[in-house]
Amino acid sequence: MQTFDLISDIHLEFWIPFIQNVNRMRSQIDSFIDDILPDKPSRVLVIAGDLGHYNEQNILMLTSFRRYYEYVLFTFGNHDLYMISSAQRERYYNNSINRSGEMKQHAAEIPGVFPLDGHLMEIEGVTYGGTGMWYDYSFGIQELGMTKARLHELWKRTMNDVNYIIESPIFLQEEEKLAKVFKQCNVVVTHVGPDWSNVHEKYRIDPITSFFYFDGSKWLSQARGKIWCYGHTHSRNDYAIEGCRLVNNALGYPNENPFSKLVSIEIVQV
Numbered sequence: 001m002q003t004f005d006l007i008s009d010i011h012l013e014f015w016i017p018f019i020q021n022v023n024r025m026r027s028q029i030d031s032f033i034d035d036i037l038p039d040k041p042s043r044v045l046v047i048a049g050d051l052g053h054y055n056e057q058n059i060l061m062l063t064s065f066r067r068y069y070e071y072v073l074f075t076f077g078n079h080d081l082y083m084i085s086s087a088q089r090e091r092y093y094n095n096s097i098n099r100s101g102e103m104k105q106h107a108a109e110i111p112g113v114f115p116l117d118g119h120l121m122e123i124e125g126v127t128y129g130g131t132g133m134w135y136d137y138s139f140g141i142q143e144l145g146m147t148k149a150r151l152h153e154l155w156k157r158t159m160n161d162v163n164y165i166i167e168s169p170i171f172l173q174e175e176e177k178l179a180k181v182f183k184q185c186n187v188v189v190t191h192v193g194p195d196w197s198n199v200h201e202k203y204r205i206d207p208i209t210s211f212f213y214f215d216g217s218k219w220l221s222q223a224r225g226k227i228w229c230y231g232h233t234h235s236r237n238d239y240a241i242e243g244c245r246l247v248n249n250a251l252g253y254p255n256e257n258p259f260s261k262l263v264s265i266e267i268v269q270v
Contacts, residue, residue, distance in 0.1 A: 002267040004044035008231025009250035012052035026060050033064050036261045045069040048231040049077025049191025055103045062113050075116045076100050076132040077191035082164040096165045118177030129181030130189030134171045139196050140210035151210050193230035198237050
């Protein structure tokens with residue numbers, strides 16, 4: 001039986017403070033990871049975005065995961081593009097894509113670690129692929145009858161993305177990356193989820209839900225037999241649509257899911 005382990009939305013700096021003492025921070029990260037491991041880790045770990053706000057800290061975490069996993073695959077979430085200080089904005093020349101580019105470069109230097117950004121990775125006959133994806137306001141348009149312009153104004157007033165991401169991803173570009181890998185994938189990995197049918201009842205009439213999903217119906221209609229891993233919402237889910245299994249195992253912030261762990265996902269190839 002083949003399995004992989006899944007987690008997303010780690011938001012590392014909320015669990016382990018970012019400090020200048022690298023050795024101390026490394027030790028704290030090691031202990032943190034030891035606490036969230038499943039009893040029997042798989043060979044492969046999938047992280048569906050939102051590692052954390054600091055590349056240096058994220059690299060320590062990926063390296064720490066390699067103590068247990070032969071392969072660590074990850075995609076980018078919106079928080080992996082955040083520049084939360086003037087020092088970061090200066091370092092990355094006011095462009096969040098420069099931050100993710102640095103992260104890809106350093107991650108690729110760690111043996112066994114692979115960023116999924118329109119890329120494929122085959123491991124023991126199982127093909128993993130993905131990209132971060134982005135939200136397209138479809139929830140508000142389709143479910144609430146709102147215009148895209150009105151939703152965009154709401155986004156600018158309410159979402160941290162507008163304050164901390166400079167040069168944010170463009171939905172169509174992310175969709176092009178997904179199209180490059182989708183047919184070949186057994187396991188699809190995106191940060192933003194493709195389906196809102198399981199959204200919690202209290203969010204069903206909230207227009208802010210528009211900034212947490214995209215309309216993936218055309219992809220799900222072609223996804224029978226695939227596993228689709230996603231995050232962004234900190235609500236864990238495991239359900240099927242059109243024969244595709246959708247799994248969210250978000251860790252979230254310490255006050256949300258304090259006893260969460262990675263989960264192992266069995267791969268059943270059709």
